[in-house]
Amino acid sequence: MGLAQKVAGGDRRAAARLISLIEDGDDSIRPELAELHRNSGHAQIIGVTGSPGAGKSTLIHKLARGFRERGKTVGVIAVDPSSPFTGGALLGDRIRMNDLSTDPGVFIRSMSSRGNPGGIAKATCDATRVLDALGMDKVIVETVGAGQSEVAVMDVVHTVLVIVVPGLGDDIQAIKAGILEIGDIFVINKADRDGVEAAQRELEMMLEFENEKGPWRPPVLRTVANKSEGIAPLIDKIDAHWDVIRKEGILEEMERKRCRREVLELLKHKAVLSLLAEYGPDNFDTLIGHVASKKLHPHDAVEAILSKKRPNNKKKNKKK
Amino acid sequence: MGLAQKVAGGDRRAAARLISLIEDGDDSIRPELAELHRNSGHAQIIGVTGSPGAGKSTLIHKLARGFRERGKTVGVIAVDPSSPFTGGALLGDRIRMNDLSTDPGVFIRSMSSRGNPGGIAKATCDATRVLDALGMDKVIVETVGAGQSEVAVMDVVHTVLVIVVPGLGDDIQAIKAGILEIGDIFVINKADRDGVEAAQRELEMMLEFENEKGPWRPPVLRTVANKSEGIAPLIDKIDAHWDVIRKEGILEEMERKRCRREVLELLKHKAVLSLLAEYGPDNFDTLIGHVASKKLHPHDAVEAILSKKRPNNKKKNKKK
Numbered sequence: 001m002g003l004a005q006k007v008a009g010g011d012r013r014a015a016a017r018l019i020s021l022i023e024d025g026d027d028s029i030r031p032e033l034a035e036l037h038r039n040s041g042h043a044q045i046i047g048v049t050g051s052p053g054a055g056k057s058t059l060i061h062k063l064a065r066g067f068r069e070r071g072k073t074v075g076v077i078a079v080d081p082s083s084p085f086t087g088g089a090l091l092g093d094r095i096r097m098n099d100l101s102t103d104p105g106v107f108i109r110s111m112s113s114r115g116n117p118g119g120i121a122k123a124t125c126d127a128t129r130v131l132d133a134l135g136m137d138k139v140i141v142e143t144v145g146a147g148q149s150e151v152a153v154m155d156v157v158h159t160v161l162v163i164v165v166p167g168l169g170d171d172i173q174a175i176k177a178g179i180l181e182i183g184d185i186f187v188i189n190k191a192d193r194d195g196v197e198a199a200q201r202e203l204e205m206m207l208e209f210e211n212e213k214g215p216w217r218p219p220v221l222r223t224v225a226n227k228s229e230g231i232a233p234l235i236d237k238i239d240a241h242w243d244v245i246r247k248e249g250i251l252e253e254m255e256r257k258r259c260r261r262e263v264l265e266l267l268k269h270k271a272v273l274s275l276l277a278e279y280g281p282d283n284f285d286t287l288i289g290h291v292a293s294k295k296l297h298p299h300d301a302v303e304a305i306l307s308k309k310r311p312n313n314k315k316k317n318k319k320k
Numbered sequence: 321m322g323l324a325q326k327v328a329g330g331d332r333r334a335a336a337r338l339i340s341l342i343e344d345g346d347d348s349i350r351p352e353l354a355e356l357h358r359n360s361g362h363a364q365i366i367g368v369t370g371s372p373g374a375g376k377s378t379l380i381h382k383l384a385r386g387f388r389e390r391g392k393t394v395g396v397i398a399v400d401p402s403s404p405f406t407g408g409a410l411l412g413d414r415i416r417m418n419d420l421s422t423d424p425g426v427f428i429r430s431m432s433s434r435g436n437p438g439g440i441a442k443a444t445c446d447a448t449r450v451l452d453a454l455g456m457d458k459v460i461v462e463t464v465g466a467g468q469s470e471v472a473v474m475d476v477v478h479t480v481l482v483i484v485v486p487g488l489g490d491d492i493q494a495i496k497a498g499i500l501e502i503g504d505i506f507v508i509n510k511a512d513r514d515g516v517e518a519a520q521r522e523l524e525m526m527l528e529f530e531n532e533k534g535p536w537r538p539p540v541l542r543t544v545a546n547k548s549e550g551i552a553p554l555i556d557k558i559d560a561h562w563d564v565i566r567k568e569g570i571l572e573e574m575e576r577k578r579c580r581r582e583v584l585e586l587l588k589h590k591a592v593l594s595l596l597a598e599y600g601p602d603n604f605d606t607l608i609g610h611v612a613s614k615k616l617h618p619h620d621a622v623e624a625i626l627s628k629k630r631p632n633n634k635k636k637n638k639k640k
Contacts (some may be wrong), residue, residue: 194534259611266622271591291579296356298582
């Protein structure tokens with residue numbers, strides 16, 4: 001029996017193994033991924049984003065507990081964006097949810113891209129399918145609010161929670177980072193701090209101004225995650241959002257968009273690989289040298305690769 | 321006379337016009353870009369990143385003033401990542417540096433990607449070339465610390481300043497966002513707040529642990545930008561970094577890497593466009609429909625596009 005089939009049968013070890021293979025970018029598991037894809041579509045995928053220090057991990061911990069109390073199974077994927085600069089994730093698993101780790105209705109996993117640039121969003125997308133196929137009702141994806149994979153990861157989720165804290169939430173710059181447009185639910189965490197009123201006022205004003213009127217109006221909620229305050233109303237809103245997007249036909253459109261983006265991302269990756277293989281690494285290096293020495297603009301280098309024109313090493317021929 | 325030539329002659333209006341055309345993604349300016357590329361290579365490109373609320377804009381304002389006092393010309397590019405979700409930048413120009421705006425030795429510009437996803441890094445790269453060719457000694461690029469373009473923009477700069485504030489800088493999560501690896505200089509801004517000692521200790525400890533020993537050891541500096549404190553030592557460090565990377569041959573390697581990334585990004589974009597044009601939008605839509613309805617995994621869809629295999633609408637042929 002293949003891993004994907006085992007996962008569909010509820011095998012947690014198979015799920016863990018499959019996610020590792022996904023992280024490795026192992027191409028031999030493609031039939032498994034196709035099988036997973038066919039078995040997915042049950043879970044609500046919930047993205048949680050926000051600045052470092054906003055308390056995302058604690059909030060997710062409490063959300064997971066809250067969902068469990070309501071009889072839902074919960075998967076958690078913590079995305080640790082390894083830097084493209086060195087290829088390594090800085091630290092290992094980052095969520096320690098001891099009281100949840102023995103619960104068979106919870107599956108927690110942290111992911112890294114293992115030096116595969118741009119691969120984290122792709123891998124996360126497949127990992128959500130694993131947890132979905134495993135039968136998790138809610139799959140929570142945590143990403144840190146910095147790094148290029150942020151938006152890409154948010155593309156693969158159904159419901160985006162944006163976590164802010166007082167004193168940052170009311171800063172004009174926070175509003176410019178594009179978070180207003182991606183958020184389905186805004187959470188002011190650490191709401192026992194000063195400045196919560198101002199943060200809420202400002203967020204709501206901005207949402208009023210920016211958001212299109214649709215079937216869903218992004219609410220602003222307050223939590224104090226480390227005291228477990230405000231968790232139940234937040235879970236109610238997460239459920240309500242899921243109801244709305246399923247009832248209003250939004251989910252299907254969302255799935256199409258998700259698939260479209262995923263196909264395009266993969267296509268970019270594969271197309272470039274095959275073009276470069278055809279062009280040859282030595283020719284490519286020579287070409288880059290010409291760009292670095294200002295003889296060619298990057299546009300012209302791309303043209304050369306696409307038209308399979310070999311770089312010329314003679315300088316006098318380079319200047320046109 | 322072309323725009324690029326005018327820019328090289330110090331024409332500020334031509335520079336502004338050229339950056340607008342770059343933002344528009346207008347392909348007709350490619351000869352101008354090639355000319356610009358040939359005329360660039362003089363300026364130190366300085367990236368400033370950090371969480372919303374860290375005080376980046378104020379700090380950049382003071383840095384620009386400080387560089388001016390030392391007789392350097394300064395360009396500032398504020399990158400406003402328009403959300404890929406709606407295609408629109410939220411607000412317009414965000415830096416208001418009134419005392420600098422009448423100084424002919426300063427050129428300030430904010431950029432948006434105008435709905436061209438992934439285009440902001442590319443456009444920013446060409447915009448730095450404009451300011452470089454215009455004769456600016458220092459070009460400061462500001463990006464907000466959230467969004468997918470962050471890392472891509474940091475690829476086009478020589479010196480990365482990471483701005484943190486006390487109370488966030490010492491948070492364990494801040495360290496996980498990969499910022500340690502991209503920073504050349506760390507700045508604890510708002511250093512008159514509580515927690516500055518702890519933030520500095522923690523940052524230095526992490527840097528000690530994480531950074532490779534090289535010719536440059538990323539320092540941790542303190543500033544209170546709105547009181548103009550700590551600006552001169554920061555400028556000294558920025559200059560010192562520029563000296564080191566030029567003397568140690570790092571700059572050439574950096575230029576190669578910059579060019580390499582830029583060519584690859586452009587290549588992805590162009591390769592996908594030409595593949596999709598060839599495949600046909602209707603066939604592509606049908607294919608995406610198959611993926612969304614779980615008949616095909618994204619991998620198989622990509623395979624179909626690369627091998628130019630038209631999607632089959634008959635269901636029985638879809639299941640293999």
